[in-house]
Amino acid sequence: MKIKTRSRLVVFILSAFVWFALTNMKNWQEVFVGLLLSLLVSLIAGQFLITTEKTKHLFLRILAFAKYFLRFIWEMIKANFHVAYIVLHPDLPIKPGIVKVKTKLTKDSAKTILCNSITLTPGTMTVDINPDKNEIYIHWIDIVTKDYYNIDENTATISAKFEKLLTEVFE
Structure with a gap:
Protein backbone atom coordinates (compact mmCIF):
# COMPACT_ATOMS: atom_id res chain seq x y z
CA MET A 1 0.00 0.00 0.00
CA THR A 52 7.66 8.50 5.32
CA GLU A 53 8.08 4.77 5.72
CA LYS A 54 9.21 5.36 9.33
CA THR A 55 5.59 5.46 10.38
CA LYS A 56 5.13 1.70 10.35
CA HIS A 57 4.96 1.82 14.13
CA LEU A 58 2.08 4.27 14.17
CA PHE A 59 0.49 2.63 17.21
CA LEU A 60 3.65 3.22 19.27
CA ARG A 61 3.67 6.86 18.20
CA ILE A 62 0.04 7.24 19.21
CA LEU A 63 0.89 5.78 22.63
CA ALA A 64 3.86 8.15 22.90
CA PHE A 65 1.57 11.08 22.06
CA ALA A 66 -0.86 9.93 24.77
CA LYS A 67 2.06 9.90 27.26
CA TYR A 68 3.08 13.36 26.08
CA PHE A 69 -0.47 14.67 26.47
CA LEU A 70 -0.77 13.32 30.03
CA ARG A 71 2.61 14.85 30.92
CA PHE A 72 1.51 18.16 29.40
CA ILE A 73 -1.70 18.17 31.46
CA TRP A 74 0.30 17.41 34.63
CA GLU A 75 2.81 20.20 33.93
CA MET A 76 -0.04 22.61 33.20
CA ILE A 77 -1.72 21.79 36.52
CA LYS A 78 1.55 22.31 38.41
CA ALA A 79 2.18 25.61 36.62
CA ASN A 80 -1.35 26.80 37.38
CA PHE A 81 -0.77 26.28 41.09
CA HIS A 82 2.62 28.01 40.89
CA VAL A 83 1.17 31.05 39.10
CA ALA A 84 -1.78 31.15 41.52
CA TYR A 85 0.72 31.18 44.41
CA ILE A 86 2.60 34.06 42.81
CA VAL A 87 -0.55 36.08 42.16
CA LEU A 88 -2.02 35.51 45.62
CA HIS A 89 1.24 36.09 47.51
CA PRO A 90 1.27 39.56 49.13
CA ASP A 91 4.86 40.30 48.04
CA LEU A 92 4.36 39.16 44.41
CA PRO A 93 7.59 37.09 44.31
CA ILE A 94 8.37 37.14 40.59
CA LYS A 95 11.62 37.26 38.70
CA PRO A 96 10.53 37.76 35.07
CA GLY A 97 12.79 37.61 32.07
CA ILE A 98 13.43 36.17 28.66
CA VAL A 99 15.56 33.03 28.59
CA LYS A 100 17.01 30.97 25.77
CA VAL A 101 16.60 27.19 25.54
CA LYS A 102 18.03 24.71 23.06
CA THR A 103 16.01 22.02 21.34
CA LYS A 104 17.14 18.81 19.69
CA LEU A 105 13.94 18.48 17.69
CA THR A 106 14.45 18.66 13.94
CA LYS A 107 10.94 18.60 12.46
CA ASP A 108 8.95 21.80 12.27
CA SER A 109 5.77 20.11 13.50
CA ALA A 110 7.55 18.86 16.62
CA LYS A 111 9.02 22.32 17.29
CA THR A 112 5.59 23.88 16.83
CA ILE A 113 4.00 21.56 19.36
CA LEU A 114 6.87 22.17 21.79
CA CYS A 115 6.49 25.96 21.47
CA ASN A 116 2.72 25.72 21.85
CA SER A 117 3.12 23.51 24.92
CA ILE A 118 5.46 26.05 26.47
CA THR A 119 3.05 28.90 25.67
CA LEU A 120 0.01 27.02 26.98
CA THR A 121 1.76 26.27 30.26
CA PRO A 122 1.01 29.19 32.61
CA GLY A 123 4.01 31.33 33.47
CA THR A 124 5.88 30.77 30.22
CA MET A 125 5.39 32.07 26.69
CA THR A 126 7.36 31.40 23.54
CA VAL A 127 8.55 34.72 22.15
CA ASP A 128 10.75 33.71 19.22
CA ILE A 129 12.46 30.73 17.64
CA ASN A 130 15.80 30.66 15.86
CA PRO A 131 15.54 27.70 13.45
CA ASP A 132 19.19 27.94 12.37
CA LYS A 133 20.54 27.31 15.87
CA ASN A 134 17.50 25.38 17.23
CA GLU A 135 17.02 27.97 19.96
CA ILE A 136 13.74 29.10 21.49
CA TYR A 137 13.35 32.38 23.37
CA ILE A 138 10.83 32.18 26.20
CA HIS A 139 9.36 34.81 28.50
CA TRP A 140 9.32 33.28 31.96
CA ILE A 141 7.30 34.93 34.73
CA ASP A 142 9.45 33.50 37.53
CA ILE A 143 12.91 32.36 36.55
CA VAL A 144 13.81 29.64 39.02
CA THR A 145 17.22 28.79 37.60
CA LYS A 146 20.25 30.31 39.29
CA ASP A 147 21.63 31.88 36.13
CA TYR A 148 19.57 33.62 33.43
CA TYR A 149 22.17 32.72 30.81
CA ASN A 150 22.64 29.04 31.65
CA ILE A 151 21.01 27.55 28.55
CA ASP A 152 21.37 23.93 29.73
CA GLU A 153 19.68 24.62 33.06
CA ASN A 154 16.88 26.60 31.40
CA THR A 155 16.38 23.83 28.85
CA ALA A 156 16.21 21.17 31.56
CA THR A 157 13.68 23.19 33.54
CA ILE A 158 11.38 24.31 30.73
CA SER A 159 11.49 22.18 27.61
CA ALA A 160 13.26 18.90 28.35
CA LYS A 161 10.18 17.40 30.00
CA PHE A 162 8.24 17.76 26.74
CA GLU A 163 11.08 17.26 24.28
CA LYS A 164 11.87 13.64 25.17
CA LEU A 165 8.28 12.56 24.59
CA LEU A 166 7.92 14.63 21.42
CA THR A 167 11.05 12.94 20.07
CA GLU A 168 9.30 9.58 20.46
CA VAL A 169 6.29 10.91 18.56
CA PHE A 170 7.89 12.83 15.70
CA GLU A 171 11.51 11.84 15.20
Missing part, protein backbone atom coordinates in the same frame (compact mmCIF):
# COMPACT_ATOMS: atom_id res chain seq x y z
CA LYS A 2 1.35 3.41 -0.94
CA ILE A 3 2.22 5.88 1.80
CA LYS A 4 -0.39 8.43 0.68
CA THR A 5 -3.14 5.78 0.64
CA ARG A 6 -2.13 4.48 4.07
CA SER A 7 -2.09 8.00 5.45
CA ARG A 8 -5.56 8.73 4.12
CA LEU A 9 -6.87 5.44 5.51
CA VAL A 10 -5.52 6.24 8.98
CA VAL A 11 -7.02 9.75 8.87
CA PHE A 12 -10.36 8.30 7.76
CA ILE A 13 -10.41 5.77 10.61
CA LEU A 14 -9.35 8.36 13.21
CA SER A 15 -11.89 10.92 11.95
CA ALA A 16 -14.69 8.36 11.94
CA PHE A 17 -13.72 7.23 15.44
CA VAL A 18 -13.77 10.81 16.74
CA TRP A 19 -17.13 11.44 15.06
CA PHE A 20 -18.67 8.31 16.56
CA ALA A 21 -17.18 9.05 19.99
CA LEU A 22 -18.47 12.63 20.10
CA THR A 23 -21.96 12.14 18.66
CA ASN A 24 -24.91 10.26 20.03
CA MET A 25 -25.96 8.51 16.83
CA LYS A 26 -29.60 7.59 16.75
CA ASN A 27 -30.15 6.81 13.07
CA TRP A 28 -28.35 5.76 9.91
CA GLN A 29 -28.28 9.31 8.50
CA GLU A 30 -25.93 10.43 11.26
CA VAL A 31 -23.66 7.45 10.61
CA PHE A 32 -23.70 8.28 6.89
CA VAL A 33 -22.85 11.96 7.49
CA GLY A 34 -20.03 10.96 9.85
CA LEU A 35 -18.53 8.57 7.30
CA LEU A 36 -18.95 11.15 4.53
CA LEU A 37 -17.21 13.87 6.57
CA SER A 38 -14.45 11.44 7.54
CA LEU A 39 -13.93 10.63 3.87
CA LEU A 40 -13.83 14.33 3.00
CA VAL A 41 -11.29 15.08 5.75
CA SER A 42 -9.13 12.13 4.70
CA LEU A 43 -9.13 13.24 1.05
CA ILE A 44 -8.23 16.84 1.90
CA ALA A 45 -5.77 16.41 4.77
CA GLY A 46 -4.95 12.71 4.75
CA GLN A 47 -1.70 13.01 2.88
CA PHE A 48 -0.07 15.01 5.67
CA LEU A 49 -0.22 12.50 8.53
CA ILE A 50 2.13 9.81 7.25
CA THR A 51 4.89 11.11 5.03
Whole structure:
Protein backbone atom coordinates (compact mmCIF):
# COMPACT_ATOMS: atom_id res chain seq x y z
CA MET A 1 0.00 0.00 0.00
CA LYS A 2 1.35 3.41 -0.94
CA ILE A 3 2.22 5.88 1.80
CA LYS A 4 -0.39 8.43 0.68
CA THR A 5 -3.14 5.78 0.64
CA ARG A 6 -2.13 4.48 4.07
CA SER A 7 -2.09 8.00 5.45
CA ARG A 8 -5.56 8.73 4.12
CA LEU A 9 -6.87 5.44 5.51
CA VAL A 10 -5.52 6.24 8.98
CA VAL A 11 -7.02 9.75 8.87
CA PHE A 12 -10.36 8.30 7.76
CA ILE A 13 -10.41 5.77 10.61
CA LEU A 14 -9.35 8.36 13.21
CA SER A 15 -11.89 10.92 11.95
CA ALA A 16 -14.69 8.36 11.94
CA PHE A 17 -13.72 7.23 15.44
CA VAL A 18 -13.77 10.81 16.74
CA TRP A 19 -17.13 11.44 15.06
CA PHE A 20 -18.67 8.31 16.56
CA ALA A 21 -17.18 9.05 19.99
CA LEU A 22 -18.47 12.63 20.10
CA THR A 23 -21.96 12.14 18.66
CA ASN A 24 -24.91 10.26 20.03
CA MET A 25 -25.96 8.51 16.83
CA LYS A 26 -29.60 7.59 16.75
CA ASN A 27 -30.15 6.81 13.07
CA TRP A 28 -28.35 5.76 9.91
CA GLN A 29 -28.28 9.31 8.50
CA GLU A 30 -25.93 10.43 11.26
CA VAL A 31 -23.66 7.45 10.61
CA PHE A 32 -23.70 8.28 6.89
CA VAL A 33 -22.85 11.96 7.49
CA GLY A 34 -20.03 10.96 9.85
CA LEU A 35 -18.53 8.57 7.30
CA LEU A 36 -18.95 11.15 4.53
CA LEU A 37 -17.21 13.87 6.57
CA SER A 38 -14.45 11.44 7.54
CA LEU A 39 -13.93 10.63 3.87
CA LEU A 40 -13.83 14.33 3.00
CA VAL A 41 -11.29 15.08 5.75
CA SER A 42 -9.13 12.13 4.70
CA LEU A 43 -9.13 13.24 1.05
CA ILE A 44 -8.23 16.84 1.90
CA ALA A 45 -5.77 16.41 4.77
CA GLY A 46 -4.95 12.71 4.75
CA GLN A 47 -1.70 13.01 2.88
CA PHE A 48 -0.07 15.01 5.67
CA LEU A 49 -0.22 12.50 8.53
CA ILE A 50 2.13 9.81 7.25
CA THR A 51 4.89 11.11 5.03
CA THR A 52 7.66 8.50 5.32
CA GLU A 53 8.08 4.77 5.72
CA LYS A 54 9.21 5.36 9.33
CA THR A 55 5.59 5.46 10.38
CA LYS A 56 5.13 1.70 10.35
CA HIS A 57 4.96 1.82 14.13
CA LEU A 58 2.08 4.27 14.17
CA PHE A 59 0.49 2.63 17.21
CA LEU A 60 3.65 3.22 19.27
CA ARG A 61 3.67 6.86 18.20
CA ILE A 62 0.04 7.24 19.21
CA LEU A 63 0.89 5.78 22.63
CA ALA A 64 3.86 8.15 22.90
CA PHE A 65 1.57 11.08 22.06
CA ALA A 66 -0.86 9.93 24.77
CA LYS A 67 2.06 9.90 27.26
CA TYR A 68 3.08 13.36 26.08
CA PHE A 69 -0.47 14.67 26.47
CA LEU A 70 -0.77 13.32 30.03
CA ARG A 71 2.61 14.85 30.92
CA PHE A 72 1.51 18.16 29.40
CA ILE A 73 -1.70 18.17 31.46
CA TRP A 74 0.30 17.41 34.63
CA GLU A 75 2.81 20.20 33.93
CA MET A 76 -0.04 22.61 33.20
CA ILE A 77 -1.72 21.79 36.52
CA LYS A 78 1.55 22.31 38.41
CA ALA A 79 2.18 25.61 36.62
CA ASN A 80 -1.35 26.80 37.38
CA PHE A 81 -0.77 26.28 41.09
CA HIS A 82 2.62 28.01 40.89
CA VAL A 83 1.17 31.05 39.10
CA ALA A 84 -1.78 31.15 41.52
CA TYR A 85 0.72 31.18 44.41
CA ILE A 86 2.60 34.06 42.81
CA VAL A 87 -0.55 36.08 42.16
CA LEU A 88 -2.02 35.51 45.62
CA HIS A 89 1.24 36.09 47.51
CA PRO A 90 1.27 39.56 49.13
CA ASP A 91 4.86 40.30 48.04
CA LEU A 92 4.36 39.16 44.41
CA PRO A 93 7.59 37.09 44.31
CA ILE A 94 8.37 37.14 40.59
CA LYS A 95 11.62 37.26 38.70
CA PRO A 96 10.53 37.76 35.07
CA GLY A 97 12.79 37.61 32.07
CA ILE A 98 13.43 36.17 28.66
CA VAL A 99 15.56 33.03 28.59
CA LYS A 100 17.01 30.97 25.77
CA VAL A 101 16.60 27.19 25.54
CA LYS A 102 18.03 24.71 23.06
CA THR A 103 16.01 22.02 21.34
CA LYS A 104 17.14 18.81 19.69
CA LEU A 105 13.94 18.48 17.69
CA THR A 106 14.45 18.66 13.94
CA LYS A 107 10.94 18.60 12.46
CA ASP A 108 8.95 21.80 12.27
CA SER A 109 5.77 20.11 13.50
CA ALA A 110 7.55 18.86 16.62
CA LYS A 111 9.02 22.32 17.29
CA THR A 112 5.59 23.88 16.83
CA ILE A 113 4.00 21.56 19.36
CA LEU A 114 6.87 22.17 21.79
CA CYS A 115 6.49 25.96 21.47
CA ASN A 116 2.72 25.72 21.85
CA SER A 117 3.12 23.51 24.92
CA ILE A 118 5.46 26.05 26.47
CA THR A 119 3.05 28.90 25.67
CA LEU A 120 0.01 27.02 26.98
CA THR A 121 1.76 26.27 30.26
CA PRO A 122 1.01 29.19 32.61
CA GLY A 123 4.01 31.33 33.47
CA THR A 124 5.88 30.77 30.22
CA MET A 125 5.39 32.07 26.69
CA THR A 126 7.36 31.40 23.54
CA VAL A 127 8.55 34.72 22.15
CA ASP A 128 10.75 33.71 19.22
CA ILE A 129 12.46 30.73 17.64
CA ASN A 130 15.80 30.66 15.86
CA PRO A 131 15.54 27.70 13.45
CA ASP A 132 19.19 27.94 12.37
CA LYS A 133 20.54 27.31 15.87
CA ASN A 134 17.50 25.38 17.23
CA GLU A 135 17.02 27.97 19.96
CA ILE A 136 13.74 29.10 21.49
CA TYR A 137 13.35 32.38 23.37
CA ILE A 138 10.83 32.18 26.20
CA HIS A 139 9.36 34.81 28.50
CA TRP A 140 9.32 33.28 31.96
CA ILE A 141 7.30 34.93 34.73
CA ASP A 142 9.45 33.50 37.53
CA ILE A 143 12.91 32.36 36.55
CA VAL A 144 13.81 29.64 39.02
CA THR A 145 17.22 28.79 37.60
CA LYS A 146 20.25 30.31 39.29
CA ASP A 147 21.63 31.88 36.13
CA TYR A 148 19.57 33.62 33.43
CA TYR A 149 22.17 32.72 30.81
CA ASN A 150 22.64 29.04 31.65
CA ILE A 151 21.01 27.55 28.55
CA ASP A 152 21.37 23.93 29.73
CA GLU A 153 19.68 24.62 33.06
CA ASN A 154 16.88 26.60 31.40
CA THR A 155 16.38 23.83 28.85
CA ALA A 156 16.21 21.17 31.56
CA THR A 157 13.68 23.19 33.54
CA ILE A 158 11.38 24.31 30.73
CA SER A 159 11.49 22.18 27.61
CA ALA A 160 13.26 18.90 28.35
CA LYS A 161 10.18 17.40 30.00
CA PHE A 162 8.24 17.76 26.74
CA GLU A 163 11.08 17.26 24.28
CA LYS A 164 11.87 13.64 25.17
CA LEU A 165 8.28 12.56 24.59
CA LEU A 166 7.92 14.63 21.42
CA THR A 167 11.05 12.94 20.07
CA GLU A 168 9.30 9.58 20.46
CA VAL A 169 6.29 10.91 18.56
CA PHE A 170 7.89 12.83 15.70
CA GLU A 171 11.51 11.84 15.20
